[in-house]
Amino acid sequence: MSAAPGQGELLAQLRQSLGLLQVAFDAATEAMLIVDPSGEVRWANQAAADLWSDGLAILLVGRRLEQLLDPIANRGGHPLALDAPGHPLHQLKAGDGGGVFELRGKVLRLEWRVIPEPGEGYQLLLARDLEPQEQALQLQRHFLNQLAHELHTPLAIVSGSLSRLQAKATELGQKSRLWLGQAREETSRLGRLITSLMALTDLDTGRRVLCLEPRLLAPWLRQWHSQQVVPEAAELELSIDPAAEAACIASDVQALEEVLAQLLDNSLRYGDGPAQIKLILRLRGDQLQLSWFDRGWGITTEPRAQVFERFVRLQEHRRPQQVDGAGLGLALASELISAMGGSLQLAPQVADQAGVEFVLFWPRLAD
Amino acid sequence: MASQWTPGAVAALRQKEDLPFVRADASGDIVETNPRFDEVYGWQPGALIGQSLAAILPSSFREFHHAGFARFQLTESSKVVNHPLTLATVCRDGSELQSEHYIVAEKYADGSWSFAATLRPLEGPHASSGAASP
Incomplete structure (x- = not known):
């Protein structure tokens, strides 16, 4: 049995491991930055140094993130002010995310992630050139x-x-x-x-940038519901859980209206007889959830999530007497929800139950 | 990257007696400071000997310093040597002075390393102007 390494040997081993890690990170083509809770760069790899500080990573340490991300433009080339809703600084306050931006003369995919390990408020920023595809x-x-x-x-x-x-x-x-x-x-x-x-x-293409503002969803939804005119005998019910009343989300009113209009059109279009639609707004942990049920034809063709892809029109929804939809509505709704930091999903099919359930999630904003 | 390690670079830097000078061994521990360094940054003569170079770096730079130093020991290459860099330097009283560092490294015949830097304070009572030269 060999003797345990002494302190000096252990230190040398640790140093070698640290050096190897740094070599590996420096070999990456993706630029990486760790930003501390005060918004200053704490660590960077070589690709980040090449992008922001003429190859000298040490000069990035202590720089503020807003300095590194200014000037920046969206993927359509439209400049983004530091306080613009589409600016990465604004978006990364909402948590993990990413997008395509023009920065330092390049079109880059930026991604940001919360890294809870060193302590609250640390973030990892990744930047890479777009692949040829x-x-x-x-x-x-x-x-x-x-x-x-x-x-x-x-x-x-x-x-x-x-x-x-x-x-x-x-x-x-x-x-x-x-x-x-x-x-x-x-x-x-x-x-x-x-x-x-x-x-x-x-x-x-970034031609449209959502104007995200904090909004209480429950009262807005109640107002939206009261303004809807549905065909005779059709039902559109809204139920709001009391816990969801005071929950705020980051949203763009026009985008919200477009999403709900699309879901409504979908429910009215794909069913026999008068539509029966029910909306339930609930709070689920740190997310606000809107369930949208209808009693229409439902979606059974696998994979069911294909309905969110562009130009998908399901054979099971085609009727000779009805003009086809464009196959873009749910794709648009999904993109709009994503642009608000949320998601649009299909709930699992329940056996012997007609219709479909779409579930919309938004991260709840801190009070 | 052998060209980075000019023989005699450390000695040449030490001779610039008008500038603060610090030298560290292959482990990154300080083995020498000159009186000008002690005077400008307020350290007692010899107080830093045996301490890590991290002692004169702001805390937010220490992780980067350790990672960079460990990387150097594996690769024997670094981008921070042989040209001036403006970095903060920690004084004895905990304050920080922006200083222009000029770092060199030298490998000796026995395979050991030595790292040295001159520091030109850019602020405070000893601030000077003009770029450093090797």
């Missing part, structure tokens, strides 16, 4: 965004012309009226698709 995806998103905006105006003109023609429908023959009806229906569908595509790609 991600760069291609960015270009594609910009192209789609431009295309959607370009198509919007001529489509509005076509739609307006068809409406004027409809006003003179009595002068048309039966066949022409049928063709006109089809043209209007398809134009309307195309219009919804373009609108959703614009909304999605505006988010993708």
Whole structure:
């Protein structure tokens, strides 16, 4: 049995381990920073030094994070002020997250994570160049965004012309009226698709930045509910748990309205007979949860989560007498919720129970 | 990276008697300070001998110093040597003075290492202006 190492030997071993760790972190292509609770850099690897301090990591220690992240622009190239809702400094107060930004002449994916180990308030910031595939995806998103905006105006003109023609429908023959009806229906569908595509790609490309503000969700939801007009015999119930009354979330009113409008459209569209919709708002730990139930056709096609992907239209939801949706609505709702720091999920299917349950989560803001 | 370790670099730096000077051994423990260093930063002569270089660094820099030093011992390369760096230096009374450090390293024939730095205080009663030179 060998003798236990002495203090000096142990120190040498520890030093070697520490050196190896530093070598490994310095070999990473991803820039890494540890920021302490006061907002100052406490540790950085070589890639971070190359990005921010001419290769000298020691000069990063003690620098304030806001200095390193200014100036910064969103992925669309729009400059972000330090107090802008889309600025990483603003977002990282809400916890783990990330996004694509233009910083120091590069397009970078930034990610931030809370690291509880050294003590409360420490964060790890990661920055890396976009992979070629991600760069291609960015270009594609910009192209789609431009295309959607370009198509919007001529489509509005076509739609307006068809409406004027409809006003003179009595002068048309039966066949022409049928063709006109089809043209209007398809134009309307195309219009919804373009609108959703614009909304999605505006988010993708940073053209639209949500204006997140602290908001009590319960009273806002009550007001929203009172303003909804649903088809005759349809039901839209809202129930709010008392514990959820005082819970605040970071939200953008317009985005909230778009999400709920999408879910409502979904519930009204995909069911037989008058829709029965129930909303329940609850507090679940440090999250606010809104359950959205309906008694429609439900979603059984696996994987069920594909409904949040773009251009997915489920075969089980297609009906010959009904115009298809664009397949973008739930994708947009999901993106909007994510941009508010929350998530939109499907609850597991309950056997013998008709309909679907969507669950929306938002992190609860501190009082 | 052998070119970083110019023979005689430590001795050349020590000769700059008008500047505070500190030298550490391969473990990062201080083995020498000059009277100018003791005077500018308020340390008693010999008080720092045997202590880690971390003693004259602000606490927020210590983790980085230890990691960087350990890394150097494995790789024998460092980006902080042979050019001026503005860093805070801790005085005997706990205050910090921004100083321009010029750090050199030297490897001896027996394989041992020595690290030395001149420090040019940029603030306080002994503040000086002008860039350091090796």
